[in-house]
Amino acid sequence: MARSKNTQFAVAVHVLTYLAGMADGGPVSSDELSESTNVNPVYVRRVLGPLREAGLVRSRPGVHGGWELATPAHDVTLARVWRLLQGADPVLGLHGPAPDCPVGRGIQRSLTALDSAVSDAVAAELERFTVHDVLMRQIEQPAKPAGG
Amino acid sequence: MARSKNTQFAVAVHVLTYLAGMADGGPVSSDELSESTNVNPVYVRRVLGPLREAGLVRSRPGVHGGWELATPAHDVTLARVWRLLQGADPVLGLHGPAPDCPVGRGIQRSLTALDSAVSDAVAAELERFTVHDVLMRQIEQPAKPAGG
């Protein structure tokens, strides 16, 4: 697939869910978060940066510092997190640069349009769930064979 | 950074569309295909391998050899191509391995289920189009802002 090894979205959702579970336990350090997610604390801070810019989380340095939610978990859709971290990248992988022959360019235009359509489909699916849903395990395996 | 890694799907769709456009012009060499797609001929052959196994294309070595469609273009959905080349890989990136804390494991289970749901959504979207649609430029930019 196009979207290969980037785990930022997964880490972000994991952390947000963890913070939602902690509720009012005060700020959580990136060190503690790194233990739950099994990734490096520096990486946690890097991933959380854009989420803080967007107002989803707060961070505070110092002795009793750390991270906490700045928005209720049921107000944070996964689509929002997705767009913040990976919305710019194409879901399908496009090839190219632009080929020489005009036929090839026409095909590439179609592929670009297709990528937009698929990206929207992904976003629409992620719009259905919030961090609160993840915390409550409300995401079920789809039983349908990808048709509908 | 702009484009994601794996371009096999894009190259495959490009080649299939090209072959569909050639209709009955006889086999097309991977060299000619590589010029339209702007990728290496060896890479073209490697990508086309699975499609041949699935009966979508035929290949013939020798002087007037090359590649041609083995299935009508309007019978080949893009979802089928997708599944052949990249259906196994996750759309979202999962992180891991399994964390130590049980809370983290529960979150990861949710994320795995979420990935299935999103993968199905991608497949469903790609099911709507065929190689023939790409050839006819029937794929339009979606106007909706990704909301249902």
Add this chain to the structure above:
DNA sequence: CAAACTGTAGTCGTTGTGATTACGAATCGA
């Protein structure tokens, strides 16, 4: 046999990803 293809293994350079180290700035407690 020679030419034109495919099939496939193998190597190589580039790039993305995340771990890790390092250090400065901010905050709290004594």
Add this chain to the structure above:
DNA sequence: TCGATTCGTAATCACAACGACTACAGTTTG
């Protein structure tokens, strides 16, 4: 004020994926 804790961020490193490229064996046509 001093020291401990934590964030913010840059720099570097190892690893893996991707795709270009080379090379060569096998197959078909003339």
